[in-house]
Amino acid sequence: MEEENFRDSIGTITKEGKRAWIFPKKPSGRFYQYRKYVSYGLLLFLLASPFIKINGNQFLLFNVLERRFNIFGFPFWPQDFHLVVVSMIIGVIFIALFTVAYGRIFCGWMCPQTIFMEMVFRRIEFWIDGDRGAQIRLDKAPWNGKKIGKRVLKWTVFFIISFLIANVFLAYLIGSDKLIRYIIDGPMAHLGTMVPLLIFTAVFYFVFAWFREQVCIIACPYGRLQGVLLDDKSIVVAYDHKRGEGESGRKKFRKNEDRDALGHGDCIDCFQCVNVCPTGIDIRNGTQLECVNCTACIDECDHIMDSINKPRGLIRYASEDEITKKAKFRFTPRMKGYTAVLTVLIGLLIGMLFLRNELEANILRLPGQLYERKADNIISNVYTYKLMNKTSKDIEDVTFKLHSHKGTIKMVSHDSFMVPAQELAEGTLFIEINNSALTGDKDKLEIGVYSGGKLIETTITQFLAPRSYN
Numbered sequence: 248m249e250e251e252n253f254r255d256s257i258g259t260i261t262k263e264g265k266r267a268w269i270f271p272k273k274p275s276g277r278f279y280q281y282r283k284y285v286s287y288g289l290l291l292f293l294l295a296s297p298f299i300k301i302n303g304n305q306f307l308l309f310n311v312l313e314r315r316f317n318i319f320g321f322p323f324w325p326q327d328f329h330l331v332v333v334s335m336i337i338g339v340i341f342i343a344l345f346t347v348a349y350g351r352i353f354c355g356w357m358c359p360q361t362i363f364m365e366m367v368f369r370r371i372e373f374w375i376d377g378d379r380g381a382q383i384r385l386d387k388a389p390w391n392g393k394k395i396g397k398r399v400l401k402w403t404v405f406f407i408i409s410f411l412i413a414n415v416f417l418a419y420l421i422g423s424d425k426l427i428r429y430i431i432d433g434p435m436a437h438l439g440t441m442v443p444l445l446i447f448t449a450v451f452y453f454v455f456a457w458f459r460e461q462v463c464i465i466a467c468p469y470g471r472l473q474g475v476l477l478d479d480k481s482i483v484v485a486y487d488h489k490r491g492e493g494e495s496g497r498k499k500f501r502k503n504e505d506r507d508a509l510g511h512g513d514c515i516d517c518f519q520c521v522n523v524c525p526t527g528i529d530i531r532n533g534t535q536l537e538c539v540n541c542t543a544c545i546d547e548c549d550h551i552m553d554s555i556n557k558p559r560g561l562i563r564y565a566s567e568d569e570i571t572k573k574a575k576f577r578f579t580p581r582m583k584g585y586t587a588v589l590t591v592l593i594g595l596l597i598g599m600l601f602l603r604n605e606l607e608a609n610i611l612r613l614p615g616q617l618y619e620r621k622a623d624n625i626i627s628n629v630y631t632y633k634l635m636n637k638t639s640k641d642i643e644d645v646t647f648k649l650h651s652h653k654g655t656i657k658m659v660s661h662d663s664f665m666v667p668a669q670e671l672a673e674g675t676l677f678i679e680i681n682n683s684a685l686t687g688d689k690d691k692l693e694i695g696v697y698s699g700g701k702l703i704e705t706t707i708t709q710f711l712a713p714r715s716y717n
């Protein structure tokens with residue numbers, strides 16, 4: 248029971264309930280090197296995406312306030328919300344499937360929190376404060392000139408980077424063109440934006456300078472889901488307890504001692520895997536909620552295994568079944584189920600994307616208005632139209648034609664008009680139909696929207712007529 252105590256509290260809280268500050272050792276090794284390369288690519292993608300344009304559209308834009316979204320250069324509108332919902336469901340199922348099979352690979356390799364924390368802020372910390380030992384000594388040291396100098400330097404650099412991240416974040420929200428214009432105009436000209444920018448900066452600073460690994464341990468909902476997603480077949484960063492403990496358990500390394508004969512495992516209890524862990528856990532206790540699968544302990548233990556001439560991989564990517572039953576990776580029924588649902592949803596999304604109209608047309612009767620009787624048995628209804636151009640090109644010479652009935656469409660202003668790129672065109676029109684051509688008091692009309700005489704969209708609306716005439 249004693250060794251299970253680590254499950255009662257998280258690694259970053261002391262017995263007294265205070266914050267246990269983690270001073271992880273600087274990682275090194277092949278996985279850390281690969282992670283560095285991945286992080287460079289992702290950082291470039293994250294920082295450049297709001298500034299890249301495709302056909303004049305920002306590559307990624309999430310303008311919630313003006314309800315304009317660009318994904319990979321394709322503009323999406325609130326009318327395309329169903330596509331966003333399907334994409335989000337696909338995202339969730341994909342992550343669930345991926346997690347069931349490969350654990351928290353996303354957390355260790357791709358999550359922006361890990362990338363910024365471990366590959367940007369932590370590396371600056373190593374550069375200014377030194378490695379684990381130097382950081383612990385500095386933390387305990389009195390506030391002398393050296394400590395104040397290092398702290399001021401570190402916090403200033405952290406603040407500047409947080410401010411830069413906040414600017415990029417803002418470029419995703421309001422668009423990079425607007426952001427650049429605001430920067431040129433100066434902060435005083437746009438105080439309404441400067442204040443949220445400083446709030447974002449403060450949040451990023453708080454997260455990366457103080458809150459740190461607790462985002463993954465306490466706040467992240469994905470982290471919370473691990474308990475239900477992982478099983479004995481999921482591949483995670485795992486300690487091979489069979490090999491590490493042997494018959495007689497782990498033991499400190501002693502020169503010229505025959506560990507095999509004494510039944511001791513390969514773990515020499517050096518604590519390097521614990522010291523390097525950015526979430527402060529001991530992976531030898533098994534899979535834990537705090538583990539973000541960052542692979543730092545794999546690299547560290549591999550160094551140790553090299554130094555004592557044992558094979559690498561005492562800590563490695565493996566499933567619990569692989570370690571205990573020597574079972575190989577298997578595609579479980581749960582994974583098959585997730586894959587089937589995922590395939591159907593991706594097919595649905597692709598279909599919806601192809602069927603997505605470039606122009607969204609809505610023609611609705613003016614609220615509160617009844618029909619009007621005119622001479623020669625003509626009934627007239629008044630409508631408002633709204634045409635949303637979702638493309639990055641103007642749609643010229645737009646006209647309407649009645650498809651379902653014989654009748655006329657009378658525009659209040661011009662007969663033909665233009666819908667500017669990514670804009671909304673709206674106006675009023677009358678539809679007049681001879682009552683003899685109507686089949687009831689609420690006929691459905693099909694109206695064609697034409698550009699330069701070419702049909703580009705059809706829409707349905709309702710036409711009211713007097714009941715007694717039918």
Ligand code: SF4
Pocket residue numbers: 486491513514515516517518519520521531547548551561562
């Ligand atoms: S680094 Fe490897 S050998 Fe050292 S304590 Fe961790 S598991 Fe054992």
Ligand code: SF4
Pocket residue numbers: 484520523524525526527528529530537538539540541542543544545
């Ligand atoms: S246990 Fe290993 S993989 Fe998990 S967070 Fe700690 S160092 Fe990273």
